[in-house]
Amino acid sequence: MSAPFGTPNPSLALPAAPSVPQQPGPLHQVEFVVEVVGPASIPASAVAALLKPDWQAALGAPRIWVMAPKDTAWQPLTAAVDGSYDSLVMTWPYLSGEGHLTSRSAITLAGTAERFAAGVNRRALTIPPPNDVDAAVRAVREVAERLDIGVSVNVEFATPVPEEPIWRTAIELGLSLNGQGEFVWGDPAQATIVPLEEPQQYTLGGVRACREHHGLTIGFSAPLAVNPLVSLRAILHIAEQYAKRFSGTVFGDGGRPMDPKQRAEYERNLNAAVSAFTHVGLVSGGPEALRLFGG
Numbered sequence: 234m235s236a237p238f239g240t241p242n243p244s245l246a247l248p249a250a251p252s253v254p255q256q257p258g259p260l261h262q263v264e265f266v267v268e269v270v271g272p273a274s275i276p277a278s279a280v281a282a283l284l285k286p287d288w289q290a291a292l293g294a295p296r297i298w299v300m301a302p303k304d305t306a307w308q309p310l311t312a313a314v315d316g317s318y319d320s321l322v323m324t325w326p327y328l329s330g331e332g333h334l335t336s337r338s339a340i341t342l343a344g345t346a347e348r349f350a351a352g353v354n355r356r357a358l359t360i361p362p363p364n365d366v367d368a369a370v371r372a373v374r375e376v377a378e379r380l381d382i383g384v385s386v387n388v389e390f391a392t393p394v395p396e397e398p399i400w401r402t403a404i405e406l407g408l409s410l411n412g413q414g415e416f417v418w419g420d421p422a423q424a425t426i427v428p429l430e431e432p433q434q435y436t437l438g439g440v441r442a443c444r445e446h447h448g449l450t451i452g453f454s455a456p457l458a459v460n461p462l463v464s465l466r467a468i469l470h471i472a473e474q475y476a477k478r479f480s481g482t483v484f485g486d487g488g489r490p491m492d493p494k495q496r497a498e499y500e501r502n503l504n505a506a507v508s509a510f511t512h513v514g515l516v517s518g519g520p521e522a523l524r525l526f527g528g
Contacts, residue, residue, distance in 0.1 A: 250419025271355030385452025
């Protein structure tokens, strides 16, 4: 969709966004885990049944990971029916967009997993025990509420700017349009641009209709940023380029024009956030953070 709007400008474009290799498998800090354990391998055909609608509905659509005899890392379960698996694990997030897990629901899920396990001559091992899930959810929610930190700046244009040149500038800067109508740097997004006003999305319809914008918001989620200080530099670079091109002003927290003092304040706050992540055993941009804060 972005191709008709130009190509990245080497003199302006951001470098490739930083990324963290995402490890497959269970994430015990942020997920309830049920491992189907036992001495014998399980036929792949039997495990593939877990992807069928009846098991998916009964188990609440968990993430399912397997290891074949020669595997050294977890793999997502597929519908393949050949071969066998030595290891099988199912996971559910403690917190999700649909709500949170409870000890009562964990007991039900564990019982359903045990029913499947018995059918393949294994047993279900829960981590943690279902009765401990309520406490685990409280702890994870506290972390999520304390560390769900968003960082943003606004650019206000001197006069309204049509949507098309905003698109062209984003492409020059090396950003791409995602499915939510946001211009983003990296996947998962390490920096995001949205219009300052509602609706906060860019669309081809907006381009065709010559929709005008009074400004834009550029930001990122600190827990999802692989390197929050790099993301900060990225959003400031983006903001400066838009302000320069469209006679705009960059505003930071509290509606104050961005200056070196406020930039240093942003950096101090981000360093404190990274220390807080480390204190609770999370790595910003890591798999647990993506599972917890990525929705």
